[in-house]
Amino acid sequence: ExxxxxxxxxxxxxxxxxxxxxxxxxxxxxIRPHCPWTNGKVERFNRTLQTEWAYRQVFTSNTERDHALAPWLTFYNTRRRHTALAGQPPISRLSPKS
Structure with a gap:
């Protein structure tokens, strides 16, 4: 949206x-100028992306790194527990389509 x-x-x-x-x-x-905390969710996501994916292993090429991103994003959104969501993954916030 x-x-x-x-x-x-x-x-x-x-x-x-x-x-x-x-x-x-x-x-x-x-976001409002000079209010970086407004962007806090994306800043936290970027930090998690760095620590849990980008720097967790050595990639020998950009192609290898590119192929590893989609599975990690799927894990992050569908299976990784999030403290802010009471231990649920982000997918749990979506309502089922009728």
């Missing part, structure tokens, strides 16, 4: 980014 980013030039001025958001059918929102 929405893509929220910080106020970096690449998000504000990039026509490619704007087009990608439009193709998703999403709205583009920005």
């Amino acid at each position: 929405r893509v929220i980013t910080d106020n970096a030039w690449t998000y504000r001025k990039s026509t490619a980014f704007r087009q990608a958001v439009a193709e998703l059918g999403a709205g583009q929102r920005f």
